[in-house]
Amino acid sequence: MGTMPAGRPQTADPEDGITPVPGLPPTAVDETVREAEERKWTPGKIALWAAIALLGGVAWFMLAIIRGETVNAIWFVFASVCTYLIGYRFYSKVIERYITRPNDRRATPAEYKADGKDYVRTDRNVLFGHHFAAIAGAGPLVGPVIAAQMGYLPGTIWIIIGVVLAGAVQDYLVLFFSMRRGGRSLGQMAREELGVIGGTAALIATLLIMIIIVAILALVVVNALGESPWGVFSVGMTIPIALFMGVYLRYLRPGKVMEVSIIGFVLLMAAIIGGGAVAGTEWGAAFFHLDKVTIAWGLIIYGFIAAILPVWLLLAPRDYLSTFMKIGVIVMLALAIIVVRPEITVPAFSEFASRDNGPVFSGAVFPFLFVTIACGALSGFHALISSGTTPKLIEKERQTRLIGYGGMLMESFVAIMALVAAISIDRGIYFAMNAPTALTGGTVETAAQWVNSLGLAGVNITPDVLAQTAKDVGEQSIISRSGGAPTLAVGLAHIMQQFIGGTAMMAFWYHFAIMFEALFILTAVDAGTRVARFMLQDSIGNFVPKFKDHSWRPGAWLTTAVMVLAWGAVLLMGVTDPLGGINTLFPLFGIANQLLAAIALAVVLAIVAKRGTFKYLWIVALPLAFAAVVTITASFYKIFSPVPAVGYFAQNAAFAKALADGKTSFGTAKTTAAMEAVVRNTMIQGWLSVIFVVLSIIVIITAVIAAVKAYRNAAKGIANVEYEDPAQPSRVFAPAGVFPTPAERELQAEWDKLPADRRLEHSARH
């Protein structure tokens, strides 16, 4: 058991045609040994998995079946973690065995393209953290909060089941196939696999989707900072802090990343504490009290400058800060939820679960819940990360399962924690915070009156409670602070103060949460603008070759300005929208994100079919079909629904008619100008929906055609065109999972015995 067969052949293997490098131990655990190890069920192993399954089952039972007054938050942790473990151990293994079929005898791009800079073999556990930090941001923190309108159960089921069957599958497969192609981007893969039409549609869709995503993330920040002097001050301070860190790293102490991150973190904490003091002074409150439109313009100008400044000055240092905060905050939140174990009073299904006119977002559970929660369950944006940096850092092919599938499970867990934080606060406060001003009226009295008039079970809120909550978190008001971030911040402050500090610390924790969400989003805005600018430059470059030169300043500035104006226009539209920007635009964010997922899955479908895997094609087809049905249905509702709250064009027609009838106020729009704004906004939003859905349908159709063609070719015995990089023998070994298996340990020992110089000699590449 576990021994390596002696006298290994040094000729090409008939299976994969790879000739191992002579004089080295095997670079992969022997197939039969690994197989035997995996298939052997010891009593301990059986007991362990039975316990996990049992605990998960009990937790799901507590969440879904038991109808008590309250449910303890710990069941969310158990239900999710146990389901993730089972999904990881069993479902992702099926994907590995039948679809990806990794081969550790084969070198990864980090090995055969090694340059010490972009292509660097990275320890699997470190890369897991690195990949997670790149994919997880504000998205999983915001969507679940908004979706909590429906009650906790629909969101919980979608986040947990969705990630196992869809989100993690997409991330894993895109990562694996990009790795096999030397780290090629999703756009390049689409072009190769789907041809010119499908590839071009995918490229345009990606560009538009990035604009929408950046705009709506920016809208979340604006909503969180509007009329919040404390928030504006502390988030604003991140800019000088990042600049200082940039200069420190460039000129004072190059390469001392850990050191400067700690300094930056201390400064950040000082900025949060200082923000409270500044907002407490008269001049501070006056100076940093900005309305949303001003903040939006500030963000647009900032976005342009940040995207043309050199990376070392602002983006790179803030990225360190953001990563530092990300890992820290998530570990801390998990600990707090486990220690505090808040009781949840929100019902499994709320009164709005069966209606389509909820105040936080409109539309029925299907399909709108599934687009409201994108990140955390299925996020197409990840395909851009999984096909960029990460595949160039993977050490061994088998590790893609841990990093791709496992990394996404981790993000899903973040989404669950955000959901728990959001539902741990009183439901009355939740609705007062998340409904647009048009409904709440903007004051504590009107908001309390409106919330109580909703007739929600167990909800009876007084103006005093709303005023007191605002006071506790150090804000002037918490009414209509939509966008998810403030609600999450209140929930987090509520949990954290029971963990550390008590009520006196609530204001700190609230602004701490706002700070890290803003930090993640600003980094995403910067990076998104830059990536989009390069995509635009390359596209224009096909017609005007000069634009392909990325260092040509006028071209870079012009394309950056175009991108910033594009997302800036959508942002301003959301900020000034009389209907409440988040409420109308957030569905567009989810639809865009999941259409990107559909595009990525469509590309993967074509690749898997071309590899001749037809029996298990359903593993890709299932999430693709689901994402396609959800997003296309949601788009159709947004385009064709006669209900004004749901359909953009219906809303448009209603307001246009009111204007034509000579009315000066209609619904929530109190002036003619506001009514005209609604007409304009809904027209733009409607056409954006049309463009997205048309482009995505083109991509999906071309992918299905490619898959069918591959099937016919296979039936006729014609080889499909393969775009993988040629296989090269690996010269290194590393275990696949977090913990090495006995066979891996044994093989590792063999490698460790190898004299250092022999190992080095054989990894010589130049």
Next chain:
Amino acid sequence: MNALLTGLRGFAGFFSGVLGADAYRKYLEHHRDSGHAGPPLTEREFWRDHTDRQDTNPQGRCC
């Protein structure tokens, strides 16, 4: 006590890897292993090049 220190050191190493703080060390390893004739970039040069290359090769950050 020693085990605690090792654990802490391990975590610090992991964390700096996640941040990308060990990029220069890895570059040096690569440089040595690949048998380059010339001397490697200095730490200052390396980090300068590291961020400057990101200017023309932006990396996405997700939502």
